[in-house]
Amino acid sequence: xxxxxxxxxxxxxxxxxxxxxxxxxxxxxxxxxxxxxxxxxxxxxxxxxxxxxxxxxxxxxxxxxxxxxxxxxxxxxxxxxxxxxxxxxxxxxxxxxxxxxxxxxxxxxxxxxxxxxxxxxxxxxxxxxxxxxxxxxxxxxxxxxxxxxxxxxxxxxxxxxxxxxxxxxxxxxxxxxxxxxxxxxxxxxxxxxxxxxxxxxxxxxxxxxxxxxxxxxxxxx
Numbered sequence: 038x039x040x041x042x043x044x045x046x047x048x049x050x051x052x053x054x055x056x057x058x059x060x061x062x063x064x065x066x067x068x069x070x071x072x073x074x075x076x077x078x079x080x081x082x083x084x085x086x087x088x089x090x091x092x093x094x095x096x097x098x099x100x101x102x103x104x105x106x107x108x109x110x111x112x113x114x115x116x117x118x119x120x121x122x123x124x125x126x127x128x129x130x131x132x133x134x135x136x137x138x139x140x141x142x143x144x145x146x147x148x149x150x151x152x153x154x155x156x157x158x159x160x161x162x163x164x165x166x167x168x169x170x171x172x173x174x175x176x177x178x179x180x181x182x183x184x185x186x187x188x189x190x191x192x193x194x195x196x197x198x199x200x201x202x203x204x205x206x207x208x209x210x211x212x213x214x215x216x217x218x219x220x221x222x223x224x225x226x227x228x229x230x231x232x233x234x235x236x237x238x239x240x241x242x243x244x245x246x247x248x249x250x251x252x253x254x255x256x257x258x
Contacts, residue, residue: 039218041161043137047116050094053212054119058095060207072246073154074101076183076253079242082106086149089114089173091138091166092156096124099131102152112148114138139165143173154183158223167236174258180238182229185220186245186252226252 053060061069077098082088085108090098093113102109113128114136115121121133136142138153139162151170160166174180207213224232229252230240238256245252 039215039222041159041219043116043161046159046161049212049215050115050117051119052209053207054095054117054123056207057120057123058097060213068247070097070101072251073098073183074104075246076154076181076244077101077105077152079244079253079255080150080152080179080181082109082150084108085110087112087147088150088152089141089143089148091151091153091170092159093124093133094120094156096128096131096133098152098154099124100128103128103130112143114141139169141169141173145172146175146178147173149175149178151178151180152182153180155185157182158184158219164232164236167233167238171237171258176258178258179241180233180256180258181253182233182256183251183253185223186249187225226254230254 050057082102082105088102088109088111090102090111090113093099093115094117096113099111099113102111112132112134113124114134115124116135116137118135121135125133134142138156138160151174153170157163157166170180226243226245230243233254233256234240238258240254241257242255243253
């Protein structure tokens with residue numbers, strides 16, 4: 038099992054924050070933005086609803102949502118202060134809060150939409166995060182989750198690409214070794230859906246990208 042102690046994970050993301058966007062663009066050849074935009078386009082976003090983005094990192098998801106719905110009221114959280122520092126520079130008119138997904142500082146049923154991209158697998162107490170997201174989501178609200186899927190051949194290619202660029206551009210490759218290990222250890226789409234359903238969510242839609250390398254689910258409460 039990978040050590041996902043929150044202090045260790047926060048320190049890791051603080052350390053890679055300055056090169057985080059650069060490496061994401063390099064590893065995915067820019068495709069991560071296309072896929073994220075496609076996933077967001079699957080959401081029904083009524084005018085003026087409140088949206089929560091969990092594990093926001095450098096704020097690319099709020100930025101993409103704002104491109105689609107400039108009037109959206111977005112709160113975004115992350116527990117890495119250095120990631121949030123970059124996010125605040127990159128995106129305006131979004132409330133960024135340093136917080137942990139397992140203890141959300143919000144009222145019950147406060148948000149109509151919750152998004153979490155490439156974040157849930159980094160949380161040590163994943164069940165607690167799912168329960169908290171359900172608590173702050175309105176009845177019939179939408180939760181959009183996006184992360185790596187399972188497909189052996191593309192996974193091998195991805196592993197090679199990550200190792201190559203990490204060794205070239207990073208002095209310390211520990212964070213990208215963690216990325217590959219956490220990806221391998223994370224639940225399959227089938228098991229992830231079961232876990233959400235066990236915690237009171239209903240699957241509304243599932244979609245896969247890049248031959249199943251990336252998987253998206255939209256759940257309702």
